[in-house]
Amino acid sequence: MRIATDAAGVALWSWNVDTDEIVLDERAHGLWGVDVEAVTFEDLSARIHPEDMDRVRAAFAATREVLGAYEIDFRIMHGAEVRWVSARGRGDDQGIVDRMMFGVFLDVTERKMAEEAREMIANEMAHRVKNLFAIASALTGISARSTATTAEMRRDLTQRLAALSRAHDLVRPILSQPKEAAVLGDLLAVLLGAYDEEGAIGARIRIRVPELLVGEASATTLALVVHELATNSIKYGSLSKESGRVEVTCDTRDNEVVVTWIETGGPPIAASNKPSGFGSQLVTRSVSSQLGGTITFDWPAEGVVVTLRVGKARLGA
Known part of the structure; x- marks a missing residue:
């Protein structure tokens, strides 16, 4: 599974819905530019682009009520560089295990830049x-x-x-x-x-x-x-x-x-x-x-x- 996710450029995360703790794999750590093992949504929020912050907060708060799969695209700041991230998972507590929900992050910067160029x-x-x-x-x-x-x-x-x-x-x-x-x-x-x-x-x-x-x-x-x-x-x-x-x-x-x-x-x-x-x-x-x-x-x-x-x-x- 690790070989497959690395080949696909998929970063993994898990979220404890009670403590708000988010555990990231190595690729997710690199994507977000954080070096601690476990973080909270507030920690990651500091790296979300200010113009996307309110939208992302509202979207993540609503994910537990979403039926089926959800996908949220937003910008993050990696130093002076802006990256586009797609967060994907399943709502309505589908697949929750021991109060842990799971999902993935994808770096979609190139796709977003291509879309902006076409626009x-x-x-x-x-x-x-x-x-x-x-x-x-x-x-x-x-x-x-x-x-x-x-x-x-x-x-x-x-x-x-x-x-x-x-x-x-x-x-x-x-x-x-x-x-x-x-x-x-x-x-x-x-x-x-x-x-x-x-x-x-x-x-x-x-x-x-x-x-x-x-x-x-x-x-x-x-x-x-x-x-x-x-x-x-x-x-x-x-x-x-x-x-x-x-x-x-x-x-x-x-x-x-x-x-x-x-x-x-x-x-x-x-x-x-x-x-x-x-x-x-x-x-x-x-x-x-x-x-x-x-x-x-x-x-x-x-x-x-x-x-x-x-x-x-x-x-x-």
Whole structure:
């Protein structure tokens, strides 16, 4: 039985329902990071993730009343590491022996991470589809203002959509195609060209950046960030108004690159209407995990100011 449980990665536990004492096998000790032979639920509670504590307490208190098998998934803290544990057993005192109930712990961290990754992808896809409708509507309005005939509008809108497609290729590149470093100014021009009044940078969008190379590993993440900022601007910010403007600047300070996105002339944004949904979370997570940098949002009366900080070596990688 020991060989079988080890092969399956199963950790065993027993629980005295009168004394609340929990006895763990060696694998369970390693999973929880405890080194004493017997513990109580209170001892283990100190290692349960704070956000899951109340739920786990209530679930374990109810296990004796549960008919048949039960399964409780929750997070525990193992030092600075977060692990997912699945506790499984049988309720309604089934299989109780001398006031001892038995069950197992499984480390389900990899499964939970895979589920979170799938959920992230599904949310990102839904977010992008929703944004595409908003962008198409906004670009149609820009084309209508900057053209005099339906033929001109059709040509202008087609060019803008083609530019948007090129920007999307930067956000989601084709894996089979070779990649190379890009000049920061050229990268920004491709990403933002579709949103300017004349379908090219210069009228409502200004870019003032030094000659700086963005490596292939960083270009996709930077493109995603800029694409998200432009989408938010055309939906809520300065690019949603004819009078609005966007300026993108860049400074290099020692070993750090600071890119600043400044919006002016747009509608006032109340605190309750500041973008804070999945897109903002995606941008913050991407900058932190993939660029090793930081991104901050400030909301002065003139319009949003976004500051992206990343190491020069990391940006060029």
